[in-house]
Amino acid sequence: MKYDFDKVIERKGTGSTKWDLNEKLFGTDDVLDMWVADMDFPCPEPVVKAIQKRAEHPIYGYTYPSDDLNQAVVDKMKRDYDWEIEKDWIVYCTGIVSGVYSAVKSLTMPGDQIVVQPPVYYPFYNAIRDNGCHVVANNLKFDGERYEMDFDDLETKFKPKTTFPPSVPRIRGLILCHPHNPVGRVYKEEELKELADLCMEYNTPIISDEIHCDLLMKGVEHVPTAKISKEVEQFTMTFMSASKTFNIAGIPASVAVIPNPKWRAKFVAARAGQSGVSIFGLVALEAAFRHGKEYQEQLSEYLYENVMYFKDYIEKNIPKVKVVDPEGTYLAWVDMRGLGLSNEELREFMLKKARLALDCGFIFGPGGEGFQRFNLACPRAYVTEALERLEKAVKELE
Ligand SMILES: Cc1ncc(COP(=O)(O)O)c(C=O)c1O
Structure with a gap:
């Protein structure tokens, strides 16, 4: 069908965070x-129809992510990014922010440090501070036209500060925003490789927030950070969701793809006590990934x-x-x-x-x-x- 994005739809009065506050x-x-x-x-439309169909069944009890949903996630990764993932690597979260909080929690003890690349999506700072950790800012470089990652600065931040007495490294992870909100960069494979090489050299896991991965300008390709190599895959926690591309942020459902079994176990443990994804979140996610192209x-x-x-x-x-x-x-x-x-x-x-x-x-x-x-x-x-x-x-x- 042809979607009419020119059509103005009144959102005031719908409890919209954007319009009603x-x-x-x-x-x-x-x-x-x-x-x-x-x-x-x-x-x-396929998302609306899938939700309507499920809503017609009048019991909305506890619901788990089905194997069909796992397959839809695996298929999307292959179809859109040529990235082959296994179903076991997937952990479902409500929103990505909640997933990033859990990732930070799973990798740190209070007092540890996490790197971010400002100017960047501000809830990252909260995810670090609310877990009792410190923000290390590896600022992006801006030449007035374009932003780049500053690898020299990053290496300086990673390097131990003293050799005697030996300083204890406290950096436990780096939150990457790719594509980057707000500066709009979609990092190229070479940049991701350079970043990943540095992170691996200094034993720093990458928390890769790729929520905007489908929203690309003409001629731009998204390469998931974890796809750089099998080694990097083991070193990366990837977060994706349907909420931006398919506009379903009000029924949050996102995926963490964590190939490293130890980290996945820690991540799942860090989520203890959190509610699962709602029925409608699961249904919408599957419909969007399968039929949203x-x-x-x-x-x-x-x-x-x-x-x-x-x-x-x-x-x-x-x-x-x-x-x-x-x-x-x-x-x-x-x-x-x-x-x-x-x-x-x-x-x-x-x-x-x-x-x-x-x-x-x-x-x-x-x-x-x-x-x-x-x-x-x-x-x-x-x-x-x-x-x-x-x-x-x-x-x-x-
Ligand atoms: C980079 C980034 N991560 C996460 C989110 C929010 O994700 P969620 O609503 O799934 O928590 C946003 C929303 O703007 C975002 O830009």
């Missing part, structure tokens, strides 16, 4: 919401056009503002340092003058100051409205 979070309802990362599009292809096309339109418009009409070229995700990372505003001024400017509810760059940690993150997974009419509001507000600043 404006007064509480921003102090005003007079904003266009382009912040939290879900989409203003209906999810794929047609939707995914049309969605990718639409998102690509949205991103290009957004970028071109800004280049032509708001030259003080610069969009970082995304390779993946539906998030635009926009450099607003040219406006000369402090973090707080920029936040106020966006809310009060441009009337846009966005994610402020500084919440993503070092390197995010002066940036704003726009969620472009919305009908084009919203993108146009946002651009016009932004252009007018910037002109009034001059």
